[in-house]
Structures are given as C-alpha cells and as structure tokens.
Amino acid sequence: MKVEKCRKRFGVLLATAVCVAVLLMVGTVSAASWPDKSKILTMYVASGAGGGSDMAGRMIASVLEKELGMKVVVINKGGGGSQIGVTEFLSKSGTDGYTVLCANTPVTISPYMDPARKATYHLGKDIQLAVGYGFSPCAVAVKKGGKFKSLKDLVEAAKANPGKIKGTASGPMVQNDLSMVLLNKAAGVEIARMYFDQQGEQRAALLGGHVDAEFNNDFELIGGNKSGEIETLAIFDKTPAVTLPGVKTAESMGYNVHMAAAYGLGFKTGTPQEILDVVEAAVIRASKKAEMVESFQKIGLGVKVMTGKEYRAYWTGIENVVGDVVKGMAVKK
Amino acid sequence: MDALSGLLYGLSVALRPENLLFVFVGCFLGTLIGVLPGIGPVGAISILLPVTFQLAPTGATIMLAGIYYGVMYGGSTTSILVNVPGETASVVTCLDGYQMARQGRAGPALGIAAFGSFFAGTAGLIGLQLMANPLSRIALKFGPPEYFALILLGFSLITHLSYGSKSKACVMALIGLILSGVGLDPITSRERMTFGILNLFEGIGVAPVAMGLFGVAEVFNNFGTLSSGSIEKIRITKLLPSKLDWLQAKWAMVRGTAVGFFLGILPGGGPVLATFVAYALEKRVAKNPERFGKGAIEGVASPESANNAAASTSFIPFLTLGIPPNVVLAVLLGAFMIHGIVPGPLLIRDHPEIFWGLVGSMYIGNVVLVILNLPLIPLWVQVLRIPSKILYPLVLLFCLVGAFSINNNVFDITVMIIFGIVGWLCRRYGYEGAPLILAFVLGPMFEVNFRRSLLMSQGSFSIFFTRPIALGAMIFSLGLVIFPIYKLLGKRFKGTAC
Numbered sequence: 002m003k004v005e006k007c008r009k010r011f012g013v014l015l016a017t018a019v020c021v022a023v024l025l026m027v028g029t030v031s032a033a034s035w036p037d038k039s040k041i042l043t044m045y046v047a048s049g050a051g052g053g054s055d056m057a058g059r060m061i062a063s064v065l066e067k068e069l070g071m072k073v074v075v076i077n078k079g080g081g082g083s084q085i086g087v088t089e090f091l092s093k094s095g096t097d098g099y100t101v102l103c104a105n106t107p108v109t110i111s112p113y114m115d116p117a118r119k120a121t122y123h124l125g126k127d128i129q130l131a132v133g134y135g136f137s138p139c140a141v142a143v144k145k146g147g148k149f150k151s152l153k154d155l156v157e158a159a160k161a162n163p164g165k166i167k168g169t170a171s172g173p174m175v176q177n178d179l180s181m182v183l184l185n186k187a188a189g190v191e192i193a194r195m196y197f198d199q200q201g202e203q204r205a206a207l208l209g210g211h212v213d214a215e216f217n218n219d220f221e222l223i224g225g226n227k228s229g230e231i232e233t234l235a236i237f238d239k240t241p242a243v244t245l246p247g248v249k250t251a252e253s254m255g256y257n258v259h260m261a262a263a264y265g266l267g268f269k270t271g272t273p274q275e276i277l278d279v280v281e282a283a284v285i286r287a288s289k290k291a292e293m294v295e296s297f298q299k300i301g302l303g304v305k306v307m308t309g310k311e312y313r314a315y316w317t318g319i320e321n322v323v324g325d326v327v328k329g330m331a332v333k334k
Numbered sequence: 335m336d337a338l339s340g341l342l343y344g345l346s347v348a349l350r351p352e353n354l355l356f357v358f359v360g361c362f363l364g365t366l367i368g369v370l371p372g373i374g375p376v377g378a379i380s381i382l383l384p385v386t387f388q389l390a391p392t393g394a395t396i397m398l399a400g401i402y403y404g405v406m407y408g409g410s411t412t413s414i415l416v417n418v419p420g421e422t423a424s425v426v427t428c429l430d431g432y433q434m435a436r437q438g439r440a441g442p443a444l445g446i447a448a449f450g451s452f453f454a455g456t457a458g459l460i461g462l463q464l465m466a467n468p469l470s471r472i473a474l475k476f477g478p479p480e481y482f483a484l485i486l487l488g489f490s491l492i493t494h495l496s497y498g499s500k501s502k503a504c505v506m507a508l509i510g511l512i513l514s515g516v517g518l519d520p521i522t523s524r525e526r527m528t529f530g531i532l533n534l535f536e537g538i539g540v541a542p543v544a545m546g547l548f549g550v551a552e553v554f555n556n557f558g559t560l561s562s563g564s565i566e567k568i569r570i571t572k573l574l575p576s577k578l579d580w581l582q583a584k585w586a587m588v589r590g591t592a593v594g595f596f597l598g599i600l601p602g603g604g605p606v607l608a609t610f611v612a613y614a615l616e617k618r619v620a621k622n623p624e625r626f627g628k629g630a631i632e633g634v635a636s637p638e639s640a641n642n643a644a645a646s647t648s649f650i651p652f653l654t655l656g657i658p659p660n661v662v663l664a665v666l667l668g669a670f671m672i673h674g675i676v677p678g679p680l681l682i683r684d685h686p687e688i689f690w691g692l693v694g695s696m697y698i699g700n701v702v703l704v705i706l707n708l709p710l711i712p713l714w715v716q717v718l719r720i721p722s723k724i725l726y727p728l729v730l731l732f733c734l735v736g737a738f739s740i741n742n743n744v745f746d747i748t749v750m751i752i753f754g755i756v757g758w759l760c761r762r763y764g765y766e767g768a769p770l771i772l773a774f775v776l777g778p779m780f781e782v783n784f785r786r787s788l789l790m791s792q793g794s795f796s797i798f799f800t801r802p803i804a805l806g807a808m809i810f811s812l813g814l815v816i817f818p819i820y821k822l823l824g825k826r827f828k829g830t831a832c
Contacts, residue, residue: 049376049741052664052665052668055380056668059383059384063384076742077380077741077742078741078742078743079536079741080533080535080536080741081518081532081535081536082518082523082535084532084535085532085533085535085536088532115523117523117524117525118523118525119530164792165792167789167790172520173520173521173522173523174523193789193790195786195789195790196520196521196782196786197786198520199601199658199660199661199664200658200664200667201601201651201652201657201658201659201660201663201664202601204655204656204657205473205474205476205601205651205655205657205659206477206478208474208655208657209473209474209475209476209477210474210477211477211478211790212790220671223671223676224656224667224671224676224677224678225656225678227676227678227680228656228676228678228679228680228681229679229680230655230656230678230679296387299671299672299673299674300668300671300672301671
C-alpha cells in the first residue's frame with residue numbers, strides 16, 4: 002500500500018514536473034522564436050496623427066520593420082494627454098510581444114502621477130521599458146530683435162514684473178510646460194504659463210508680441226531659428242544640441258534646468274525579458290547605421306539610445322520631477 | 335523674382351509631367367477623402383507622410399497640399415446628396431444643399447459648389463501670390479483678446495443659422511456651448527462633466543456630433559416615412575445651374591470668398607469658422623432671408639466658396655512665417671521639415687522651386703478639381719435614384735464606418751448614434767442642429783482665448799476694450815445684438831401709437 006501510494010505520488014510529481022518543463026519550454030520557445038515574421042507588430046502611439054510623438058513613433062516603426070523583418074502597424078490613439086491611448090494599449094495588449102507602446106517622457110508619465118486624473122495604471126507596475134531611442138531637449142526662444150537678448154534679460158524682466166512676463170507651452174504638464182515650471186523655480190520668478198495647443202498659434206502669439214517667450218522642443222524651433230524670425234536663448238539640457246547650433250545650455254548661464262522629451266518603447270508587464278532584449282538589440286543595431294540617424298535628423302529628432310535599464314532610471318527621475326510639480330500645484334490650491 | 339515671372343516659373347515647375355501627376359493624385363485623393371465622412375485631411379496626410387519620404391520635395395509637397403484643398407471640394411458632395419457632412423467644413427452646406435437636392439436640384443447645388451470652390455480657391459491664390467507678406471503681418475496682430483472678440487461676433491450671428499424660432503436656436507446654441515465644455519480643463523487638466531468616462535477626457539468630437547445631428551438624424555427621419563410607405567419621389571430637373579441660379583449665387587460667392595480669404599489667414603480660425611460666418615452674413619444681407627434653409631442657392635455658394643478661399647489663404651502665414659494656421663498645415667509643416675525645407679521668410683529665396691512650384695500647382699489643382707468634379711455630377715445625382723430602402727441603410731453604414739475611422743474608436747460611433755437620436759427628436763419639435771454645432775465649434779476657442787486674455791492682463795477686463803481690433807469687433811457684435819432689438823421695440827412703439 003505504502004509503496005503504491007509513494008509510486009502514485011511520484012507519478013503525480015513526475016507528471017507535474019513534465020508539465021512544468023513542457024510549459025517552460027513552450028515559454029522559452031515562443032520567446033526565442035520571437036519575432037514570428039508572419040505576424041504583425043502593432044504599435045500604439047498615444048497621440049493623434051501628426052505632431053512630434055506621432056512622428057517619433059512612425060520613424061521607429063520603420064526602423065523596427067527593417068531590423069526585425071516584420072510588418073509594423075501604427076495605431077494612433079490620442080486623447081487625455083496619452084491616458085486614453087495607454088489605457089487601451091494595456092487592455093488590448095497581450096504579453097506575447099506583438100503589441101508595443103511608444104512611450105514618451107514626460108507625456109506618458111503626467112497622467113498617472115496626478116491622482117486627480119484617476120489613471121488605472123502606473124508605469125512601474127504595468128509597463129516594462131525595452132529601450133529609449135529618441136531625445137529632444139526643450140529650449141526657450143524669443144522674437145528676434147525684440148526686448149530680450151539673453152535668458153538673463155528674460156529672467157530679470159520676470160523678476161521686475163512678477164506675473165507680467167508670459168511664456169507659451171503646448172499644454173499643461175507636457176515637457177515644455179515643465180521646463181517653464183523648472184525655470185521659474187530655479188530663477189525664483191513667476192513667468193505666466195499660457196497654453197496654445199496648436200504649434201502655429203504659439204508661434205503667431207510670439208511673433209505678434211502677445212507673449213514674451215516660447216518654450217518648446219528643439220525640433221519645433223529649428224525652422225524659426227534658421228529663418229531668423231526667432232532667437233533661441235537657451236537649451237534645457239546638459240549639453241548643447243546639434244539641432245540648434247550656437248545655443249548654449251541654461252545650465253551654463255546658472256539656471257540648472259533640464260527637461261526633454263525622451264521617446265522609447267515599452268511592453269506590457271509579463272512580456273518575456275528575451276523579447277525586450279531582442280527589441281533593445283535591434284534598436285541599438287540600427288542606431289549605429291547612418292540610415293536611422295539621417296532619417297531622424299530630417300525631422301530634427303536626435304538619436305539617443307538608452308538601454309532598457311537606463312531608460313527606466315531616466316524615467317524614474319522624470320517621475321520625481323512631475324511628482325514634485327503636481328504636489329506644488331496641489332499646495333497652491 | 336516678381337510675382338508674374340515667379341508664377342510663370344511656378345507653372346513650368348508644376349507642369350512637369352511627374353509634378354502634374356502628383357497634382358492629380360493629390361486632388362483625386364482629396365476629393366475621395368472629402369466625400370467619405372469621418373476620415374479627414376489630417377489623418378490622410380499623416381498616413382501618407384511616410385510615402386512621401388521617397389519623393390522629391392516639390393512633388394511631395396504638391397501632392398499633400400492637393401489633398402488638403404481637394405478635401406474642401408469633395409466635402410460638399412455628401413452634404414448635398416444625403417445630408418451627411420463629409421468634413422466639418424461642409425456642415426453648413428447641408429442646410430440649403432440638402433434641401434436643394436430634395437427639390438430635385440442636386441445638380442445645380444453640386445455645380446455651384448464646384449464653381450464657387452474654383453472661383454474662391456483661385457482668388458485666394460492670387461492673394462497669396464501678390465500680398466502674402468503684408469497679409470501675414472496683419473494676421474500677427476490677432477492675439478487672444480482679438481480672437482475672443484471675433485468669436486463673440488460669431489456668437490452674435492448664431493441665430494442667423496436657423497430658419498425657425500430664434501429662441502429655439504438660442505437654446506440649441508446654449509446646449510452646444512455646454513457640450514463643448516466636456517473634457518479636461520484646457521489649463522488645469524481637471525475633469526469637467528466627464529463622469530469618470532475616459533473617452534470623454536478629450537471632449538466630444540465635432541465630426542461624430544455633426545454626422546449624428548445631420549446625417550443619422552436624417553436617416554432616422556426617413557425610416558419613419560419609409561414604414562408609413564409615403565415616399566416622396568425626387569424628380570431630378572436639371573444637372574447644371576440655370577441663369578437665375580448664377581445671378582443669385584454670384585455675389586454670395588464673392589462675399590463667401592472675402593470672408594474665407596480673411597479668416598483663412600488667422601491661425602486658429604480656418605475653413606470651418608469661415609463657412610459659418612459666410613452663411614450667416616449671406617442671410618443677413620439677403621433681401622428675403624426666409625428662403626434660407628429651404629434650398630437657397632446662396633446658402634451653398636457662400637460657405638463652399640468660403641472654405642476654399644480659406645484653404646488657399648491659410649498657406650499665407652504658413653509659407654511666409656512658417657506658422658501653420660491649422661492642424662492640417664501643421665502636419666504639412668512636418669512634411670516640409672522632413673525634406674529639409676523650412677517654410678518662412680527665406681523660403682522664396684532659398685527654395686524658389688518649392689514656393690512657386692506649390693503656388694503654380696495650386697492654380698493647376700483648382701482647374702483639375704473642377705474637371706474632376708463636373709463630370710462626376712451626373713453620376714452623383716444618380717445616387718438619389720437609389721430607392722430609399724437601400725440608400726438610407728447604406729448612408730447609415732457609411733456614417734458608422736466614417737465615425738469609427740476618425741480615431742479607431744467605437745466610442746465615436748456611440749456619440750454619433752446618440753446625437754442621431756437627439757437630432758431626430760429635435761427636428762420633430764422644431765429645434766435645429768446648426769446653432770448647436772456652431773456653438774460647439776466656437777465654445778473651446780471662446781473659452782481658451784478668454785482665459786488667455788485675462789492671463790495677459792492679469793485679470794483685468796479692460797484688455798478687451800483697449801486694443802483697437804478687439805474693441806472694433808466688440809462694438810460690432812454689440813450692434814448686431816442691439817440693432818434688431820431696437821428695431822423690434824420701435825415697431826411695437828409705432829404699433830401702440832397708431
């Protein structure tokens with residue numbers, strides 16, 4: 002009896018072990034065979050068609066298509082400052098690696114750092130970052146030949162006329178707005194934040210003299226800078242940008258402000274690490290080729306590869322910045 | 335290079351076989367996208383953007399621009415035939431265009447829309463070619479207070495969009511205004527009237543509301559008559575506008591063009607606003623305004639001219655200052671940048687082939703569009719011969735697909751159906767959809783410009799009365815409200831005196 006029971010138990014154990022092994026194998030097999038080139042990689046861009054995030058998404062989609070040898074389809078899902086797109090990505094995506102999110106700091110971060118937004122997700126819990134690929138620092142520009150010749154001029158004027166100096170951003174809590182908040186904090190001034198959701202309205206308000214400064218991403222400023230309508234005073238990054246030649250960093254002028262849009266790719270938590278590694282390697286491989294760098298240059302987006310780990314660390318840093326700003330806003334009210 | 339030799343050069347660029355092909359492809363795609371409800375020029379151009387990477391910059395920009403103004407031509411087709419606005423810029427065309435079609439005059443309506451578009455588009459181009467620089471400087475004078483005053487003027491014209499009761503029109507406008515407030519607050523990102531529904535965070539879309547209130551409501555309305563079996567047969571009388579049509583529409587086209595010409599230059603204004611204002615103006619100056627809403631040809635000619643003139647002149651701030659005045663041109667700006675071209679004051683000097691090539695191609699494009707659209711009119715009119723039993727379910731199907739195509743979101747379909755039911759009920763009780771749509775479109779602009787202005791003045795309302803353009807518009811709109819009241823009171827007073 003006893004022996005029989007033992008045998009039975011052993012049998013059950015063996016069967017379980019075999020099952021687990023098979024399952025594990027299936028798991029590894031599926032991850033190892035990723036990407037299945039007959040399948041389609043669906044990429045969620047959490048903004049409408051057109052605009053910086055969409056462009057960055059479509060550029061990396063064509064890079065992945067070449068490197069992975071599979072079809073990549075971009076789905077635009079704008080709204081709610083990326084909240085709608087990310088929520089849908091998480092509800093539709095499996096963990097098989099065939100649905101990827103175009104992540105973007107700080108835009109993807111802002112909704113869930115603000116409790117009032119009631120986001121149903123949090124990056125650390127729901128999304129694994131595979132790789133960062135594009136980087137666009139924020140900068141501040143003024144009308145050329147106007148009152149302000151330097152960032153110091155602008156800050157001094159803001160000090161002398163509290164609340165009267167006006168800066169533009171494309172919307173609350175996006176990178177260019179945050180760069181303004183950080184400058185206000187670093188310089189101890191209160192530049193009034195005015196939002197223009199269309200890029201054209203922003204520039205028209207600046208050139209028409211209705212606002213004093215435009216806070217924007219470098220790629221939005223290249224054109225105006227080249228044609229001499231505007232003058233970029235400072236860039237909010239650790240190093241000057243190739244996109245805006247001759248523009249110094251705010252840091253070098255004594256204002257320690259760093260803010261940028263950093264684009265990357267993320268998968269739903271639970272996706273095998275192997276898949277993330279394949280994507281990371283593919284982007285790193287592509288970034289060493291002239292083709293990707295040149296095509297990114299055309300839209301004024303710098304290629305800056307961060308490994309999954311580095312991108313996560315960068316992301317956490319921005320989370321803290323956004324968190325502080327949200328808290329500051331709550332205190333004010 | 336002066337304007338004439340520039341234009342000749344531009345035409346020579348645009349007439350190169352490959353560029354001619356791009357003009358044609360762009361215009362054709364634009365017409366198609368315009369005809370299909372839902373998907374608009376923004377989506378279409380963004381999707382085609384990667385395709386243009388491989389093309390020469392001149393060809394790429396010519397084609398994408400062709401899509402943009404081609405849409406303005408095509409958008410009116412479904413408005414006139416089945417009361418479904420193909421684009422937001424064609425909502426107003428439904429009001430009289432569809433009524434004309436019901437009277438068997440779809441041909442003249444489509445014809446006048448095409449000719450009006452051609453006339454206005456070309457007039458806008460002449461402005462672009464000759465006065466681009468001074469005009470763009472005028473556009474810069476418009477800051478938030480000026481926009482606020484201008485939109486207030488738009489509101490004071492709102493009752494002109496209805497042919498029935500004025501008070502009912504005001505009620506609908508108020509509802510539209512309230513609905514436009516749904517979504518995240520544009521400045522603080524706090525939720526307003528969203529009831530925690532994530533899809534409402536971005537606000538309710540204009541296109542599904544317009545398609546619901548006009549197209550779907552019309553379908554529901556016809557279901558009623560279908561079941562009762564009393565289907566009125568539409569007799570198609572003519573295919574082209576008659577001499578009388580021309581006489582009536584002539585000045586409407588000119589006025590529509592003027593309105594569109596001006597509003598097109600303003601960033602944030604654009605073709606949609608232009609159509610509403612042009613229609614209201616037309617009704618205001620008409621000898622017998624009661625004809626409007628019942629198939630007046632001016633009601634088609636004026637908004638259709640306005641949106642094409644605006645499409646042409648919106649290139650002015652774009653090409654001279656690098657400012658895209660609306661979302662479509664913002665996407666187009668991206669396309670320029672990809673090819674290493676920076677729109678702005680230096681464009682003519684650095685890339686004359688692009689600037690003049692584009693202008694030249696638009697002249698040609700407008701001709702292409704007329705040639706493309708006129709032979710199609712008899713074909714489109716045949717749509718009305720399809721038995722209602724088949725036509726209306728088809729229209730509904732197109733609306734469903736169209737609403738989904740905007741954001742790939744089922745929620746937009748829900749919104750469209752809800753507004754279809756609302757529109758159907760409203761119509762039964764004599765409430766019209768147009769004032770609601772206008773208030774809905776103007777609402778967000780009204781709010782943000784009001785708040786921006788007060789941010790500029792640090793809370794002082796004097797900003798609306800101390801800047802000349804703003805003050806002028808404020809006085810004008812005040813006059814528009816007070817004058818009819820004064821006239822009414824005067825009449826009453828006379829009445830009692832007698």
